[in-house]
Amino acid sequence: MDERTLRQADRVLSIGTWMIVAGAVVFSVLTVTPLVRSVTPEGWGWTAPILPIVVDAAVVIVVRLDAALARVGGHAGGWPVLLRWMTGLMTLGLNTAGSWLKGDAVGVAVHAVAPLLLIVSSEASLAYRRALTAAVVQREAEQAAEKAAREQRQRDREQAERDREQRRIDAEERRAREEREHAARLAREEREHQAALAREQAEREREREALRLERERAAREQQAREAEQQRLAKERAERERERLQAEERARREQQARAREQAAERRRQQLLAAGPATVKQEEATARATVAAAFEADLSVRQAAELCGWSVGWVNNRYNDLREGPALTGVAS
Template sequence: MDERTLHQADRVLSVGTWLIVFGAVVYSVLTVTPLVRSVTPDGWEWTAPILPVVVDAAVVIVVRLDAALARVGGRAGGWPVLLRWMTGLMTLGLNTAGSWLEGDAVGVAVHAVAPLLLIVSSEASLAYRRALTAAVVQREAEQAAEKAAREQRQRDREQAERDREQRRIDTEERRAREEREHTARLAREEREHQASLAREQADREREREALRLEHERQAREQQAREAEQQRLAKEQAERERERHQAEERARREQQARARAQEAERRRQQLLAAGPAKVKQDEATARATVAAAFEADLSVRQAAELCGWSVGWVNSRYVELRDPLTGVAS
């Protein structure tokens, strides 16, 4: 049963109950007033409607308060029950008293309809209201549960959405952090690589510098060795040259002594041979002139030895002194 149906049922119950109460009150006032007037002293007949109105007012109060308590699910204890039954029985007694005093059973039955209907409708309406209130409470509880469930689902969806958003944010942050770490790692590796290259370059530079210094040292040592070798070779060559010069001087001196001795021997031979008695042939004369030249004889002595003229011998001496002149002539 939905909330609209519950409200419609409550409205029908309220309207029906109040119609019964209104009808019973009007009927009670019209029925009880003549009875009260008949037992009221003369001059006070105008107070006859007060009693049914008071009783009916009590009935209205009971019905109204029972409806209010039933709507909120409350219970007032035993006194409201006593008041409800007492007003109902009073209404029943007042409405049937006239017929009962006259001995009219049919009148009693007829006049008992409205009070009994009021009593039963009051109890029934109270039960209905409590049932409707319980249904409304149950419906409200169900609606509250549904609302709570919807709110919980909404919270769950919102929480799931927040979780998804948080996971997305966490994923993006993790991705950004990983990218930063990757970039930092690449930068660090690049710096380390550059530093390694710089160290390797520095090592190579040091090695090249060490090699250059070593080469320079070796070159200096080689130059020093070569200079020493050159010096030694030069000294050796100088000694060899001096030795060769000494040997050459000795050889030349020896040759000179040998030539001098030979020339002296030839001179002695030529001088011992004396002047030529006949003119020698040219070849012999040339040999004699050459021997005389080697023996350091004068031109005249050579001319006497070969028998040729002084001019011819002088020409041969000139040739012997300057071979180029002799070749040219």
């Protein structure tokens, strides 16, 4: 049974119980009042309704409190049971006393219906209420268990969601960490690559610088060798030129000595020829005059050797005295 059905059953039970109580109370007041008035002293007849009202009030209290206790699942002990049965028996006795005193069995049976119905309905309603209360409690327990289960499932889902979120966060953090590590590794490799390139570039620069220096040294050595070769060639050329010059000087000196020797022989021949008997040709005469001039002969002696006049010979001597140029011309 669901909670709505239980509440509807409790409401029907309450309405039915109070209808029975109300009917029993009204019937009891109407039945018991004449009986009480008949045994009440003169002048106190107006108090006759008090007794059934009091008894019925006790019945109402018992029914109401039992219903309240049954709703909360409580139990008041033995006194409420005693009060319930005592009020029930009192109502039964008061309602059937009149007919019983008259010996009316049918009246006793008729007047016993309402009290017995009140007593049984009270007990039955109490049992019903306790059963309903137990059902309500069980239902509430089931609902509480279902709620707890739902809450647990909700907590499990939330925990699972938190776990998934945590796993997602962990995965993202791990992925971010891996990306950072990958980026750091790439950056480190890039730095190492750049450093390697820089070292290679520096090594190439050093090699190029060394090669340049080697080329410059080789060029300087080549220039030095060329300069040395040029110097040696120049020295060789200078020595060759000096040798050639020396040879030329020697050749010229030799030629000069040969010429001098030839001239000397010519002079000797001219001087050895003695006085000319015939006037010599001008060229021969000039040579004879020159030889006489070099031999430091007098003008007259030279004139005798060449056969020319003293004046002409004197003029030739003057020419020879003026310089080598004229002498060359005369020669």
